Amino acid sequence: MSFELDRIGLIHSNGQAQGQRALRAVSISAARGERLAIIGPSGAGKTTLLRILATSIRPTEGRVSVLGTNPWQLSSRELRRLRSGVGFIHQAPPIPPRQRVITAVIAGRLGQWPWWKSALSLIYPADIAGPREQLARLDLADRLFDRCDRLSGGQLQRVGVARVLYQRPDLLLADEPVSAMDPALADLTVGQLHAEAQSRGVTLVASLHAVDIALRWFPRVIGLKAGELVFDLPPAKVSESVLRDLYASETGVLPSQDNQPFHASFEGYATDDTPGGSGQVPLAPPRVI
């Protein structure tokens, strides 16, 4: 079991009105190597859910198990080791603007390296080939020694992805990892996340603002709305009406990576209410280069 959430409830410690839960009785579990997409409107609780998996917030109710242990019963040393095996790609990359790209990528291994190696890397990077290889996968190898404040939003987001790829985590979490990228780069990046998860057999959980990417790439799609689990289905079973309910979209426009009206391309996907029930086969993911 890669992770297991059992009837998780969460009230954020700051701000929210009494009893207002960001998550309500959410139960999800995944075996090692599974790849899940989480979709849902803004404020649904996607980030909160991922942060619980990343052991960065502790649920108010319910039971969490990450990589086979309950993180909140570990000693601080064990918890640190567990955390070094969980990678989290943030929507807004938390990288100091003055930092160089290579340093930002190397920071992915701080939890695994002895402190002296990390300290020496501030002066001269202990590994250059490794960060370069991860950046090259995302078409950024030429920016290795640039400062991060010279990068565009999409480039910085890819540096954040490269950092977590370099970390080589056992559980790969991604919070809207491609929200600042154009469709082609988004496909490249999501493709690399899948390649990483498949080649090392690790679990990938990604929240996505774009429904098309979720349906095209992920074998399992989870719908979250107002803190509640709405569905947990293979993409072939995610029908247009289910999506419209999720996004409460009367106008028929569902969020997609290229901001084109999404329903136009719906013929490519299965609908639950087609006769025979099995529906069409979803489009195959583009081959990973």
Added chain:
Amino acid sequence: MLLALLVLWPLMQIAEFRPSDLFDARNLEVMGGFLGQFFPPNMSGDFLAYALKATIETLAMATAGIALAMLLALPLGLVLTHSLSVSRIGPGSGRGAGEAVRAAARATLLILRGIPELVWALLLVRAFGLGPAAGVLAIALTYGGMLGKVYSEILESGDTRPARVLLESGSGRLMAFFYGLLPGAGQELASYTIYRWECAVRASVIMGFVGAGGLGQLMDQSMKMLNGGEVSTILIIFLLLVLLADALSVFLRKLLA
């Protein structure tokens, strides 16, 4: 205005500040003679050699003091910084212990900076005898307390997400500081430290008056002999030192930019 005078008057009585003393004929004569000697400053080779030696002593005292103060301030400041606290994430185990350590660090810094450096120096002079050692330690203690507090405030006021995220992926506190906070806060930390070094130069002059050596002691001797030329030379050296500190601060900021 009247109110100000009414408040000021008793205070001045208590402080035994009598403006009339300023205009007392005898005092005026002595002061006038003293000030008159300020020009020209004493630039004789002999005295300049003394002054140079005293300047180096003062700079060494201030620099050694600030270096020790940083050694004291960095660990205490890092302990104090909430955004570098692992146990706050979650919150996880060891939260209570973490808060206790933080409270102890805060109390230590408070005591260190609560006692003026001159008082530390007077206490330490008894232990170490006259000489720069007492001055260096006095600066280290008081300025360690100030630096530690302000370091943690600077670290807390910037963007703390990078460090928190590193802690969340298993990094240690020190590396979370170096990789997550220092790039954003380095400039401000450096310029505050330089500013404190400038203050330490001034403080070490004052401690010279109580026997810690350096420019202060030299000035004390010149003042006692009412040698205005020597005093004005020393004052010029002070100005140059402050300019030096400014230039150093600008240089470091450029270096870190």
